[in-house]
Amino acid sequence: MENKSARPRRRQAKKSTASNMWMRLKSNKIAYHAVLIILALVGVILVSSIAMMFITRHGTHRTVPNFMGVKIDAVEQDARRNGLEIVINDSLFVPAYEGGIVLDQLPKGGTEVKAGRKVYVTINSFREKMVKVPYVAGRSLRQAKNMLEVAGLGIEKLVYVNDIATNYVLAEIVAGKELTEKSNVELEMGSGVVLRVGVEPEENTTIVPKAIGHGLSTAKSRLWEQGLNVGEVVFDEGIDLLSQKNARVYRQSLGHNTTARLGASVNLWLTLDADKVNESGAASDKVAMKLEEQRLREERRQQQVQDSLARASASDVNTIVNVLQQSGAAAAGEDSEEDEFFD
Numbered sequence: 001m002e003n004k005s006a007r008p009r010r011r012q013a014k015k016s017t018a019s020n021m022w023m024r025l026k027s028n029k030i031a032y033h034a035v036l037i038i039l040a041l042v043g044v045i046l047v048s049s050i051a052m053m054f055i056t057r058h059g060t061h062r063t064v065p066n067f068m069g070v071k072i073d074a075v076e077q078d079a080r081r082n083g084l085e086i087v088i089n090d091s092l093f094v095p096a097y098e099g100g101i102v103l104d105q106l107p108k109g110g111t112e113v114k115a116g117r118k119v120y121v122t123i124n125s126f127r128e129k130m131v132k133v134p135y136v137a138g139r140s141l142r143q144a145k146n147m148l149e150v151a152g153l154g155i156e157k158l159v160y161v162n163d164i165a166t167n168y169v170l171a172e173i174v175a176g177k178e179l180t181e182k183s184n185v186e187l188e189m190g191s192g193v194v195l196r197v198g199v200e201p202e203e204n205t206t207i208v209p210k211a212i213g214h215g216l217s218t219a220k221s222r223l224w225e226q227g228l229n230v231g232e233v234v235f236d237e238g239i240d241l242l243s244q245k246n247a248r249v250y251r252q253s254l255g256h257n258t259t260a261r262l263g264a265s266v267n268l269w270l271t272l273d274a275d276k277v278n279e280s281g282a283a284s285d286k287v288a289m290k291l292e293e294q295r296l297r298e299e300r301r302q303q304q305v306q307d308s309l310a311r312a313s314a315s316d317v318n319t320i321v322n323v324l325q326q327s328g329a330a331a332a333g334e335d336s337e338e339d340e341f342f343d
Contacts, residue, residue, distance in 0.1 A: 064119060066109025067102045072123050075102055083115035090122040093189075094241045099126030103242050128188040133174060135181050141167040141197055145224050148193065154217075155224045156192030160263040163198025167227055167262075171196040197227070199262050210256040210288065211249045211268060213281045219249045223266055228254075231265035239272060247272055250280040257288035257295075 062082050067075045072088070079086045092103060104122040107113060131152045136144035141158075148154060163170060172179045173194040179185060187193075206227045211219035220230050231253065239247050253267035254260050271277060 061112050062115050062117070064105075064107050064109055064111045064113055064117075067105050067119070067121060068109065069097075070102055071098075071100050072102060072121070073100075075121065079119060084113070085116065085118045087118050087120050088123055089120045091125045092122060092242075093125040093128040097124045097241075099124055128190065130186045131189050133172075133179065133183070133185045133187055133193060135172065135179055135183065136195070137169050137172045137179070139169055141169060141195070141227060142225055144169045144172075144195060145221065149221060152189040153187060154190065154192040154220060155195060155229075157194050158224070158227060158229050158263050159194060159196045160199045160204070160227075161196060162201060164200060165198040166200050166203045168198050169195050170198050197262075204262050205259050206262050208252075208254045208256060208258045208260050208266065210281075210284060211252045211266065212256065212284050213277055214249055215245065216247065216249070216268070216270060219252075219268055227262040228260065229263060229265040231267040234267070234269045236269075236271040236273070239270070243272065244270075248274075248277045250277045252284075255287055255291075256284045257291040 062084060064084065065078055065082060067078070070078075072086075076086050094103065097103065101124050102121045103124050106120045107117070129152070133153065134147045134151050136147050139147070145155065161170065173196065174185050174187065208228065209222040209226050211222060214222065216233065223230055235244060235247060247270035249268050250271045250273070251269035254264065260266075
């Protein structure tokens with residue numbers, strides 16, 4: 001059996017051996033500093049690993065609840081219980097839904113995330129934002145359209161009347177009343193105004209732009225800029241008020257590059273099916289290219305006719321000048337003969 005008094009002596013001997021090794025290590029400066037560097041690196045790695053575990057909350061995951069259709073107050077409470085943070089990044093006004101409810105969220109419900117993750121939500125406003133209607137009478141149609149769009153408004157209808165200033169806005173009408181420069185009228189964002197626009201009878205046509213492939217707001221803007229009205233808008237089945245912003249035009253009642261009267265209406269059909277949009281767009285481009293070729297041929301033919309008429313007119317003028325010159329010469333000759341006779 002080991003003597004108990006021998007244990008302290010062994011511990012003392014170990015301490016003495018460790019102390020001697022440390023002293024020998026310190027006496028070798030290169031080895032000493034190398035050991036210190038290694039220890040420092042190990043310490044940094046350990047501290048960094050521990051810090052990262054706290055920062056990233058390693059191993060603490062949460063399942064994002066489905067907040068769609070829930071009031072924002074209840075959403076924020078539920079998010080706190082789940083260790084999540086709610087950020088309202090946008091708001092829309094959709095009359096079909098109650099004010100203050102969540103319309104969209106990112107990440108979606110059911111997604112696995114780490115604790116503390118931010119969830120971005122879009123909520124439904126209690127009412128649409130009101131904006132002041134800019135006075136656009138006296139400007140070109142393009143300028144008026146741009147001013148209205150910057151204000152968050154659009155064009156309800158273009159009404160063309162005979163005037164020497166084609167595509168200039170003669171009057172701006174809201175709720176049946178013509179606005180003046182001093183008018184102070186507000187409308188809900190997204191509303192439209194009626195514009196009375198001038199047109200000369202000889203300049204009453206326009207070229208239909210391509211609406212296919214564009215969202216509804218862009219398609220409307222392109223039609224208005226060319227002096228056309230937006231007619232019926234039809235969405236494919238399955239498109240709700242929230243997903244309408246992602247829909248694209250795949251059909252238009254007046255084809256791209258066709259000629260139409262100013263003020264004509266163009267119906268639009270929209271879908272979420274990208275393949276349908278691409279196929280319709282390709283077919284529309286082929287037809288538009290043929291129409292453009294026909295238009296160029298017609299322009300060249302008309303130019304040739306005008307050149308021919310110009311040459312014919314020039315020839316007629318030269319003929320008349322020659323006749324007049326010959327008549328003048330003959331008259332001069334007769335006068336000379338008369339002078340000689342009287343002499």
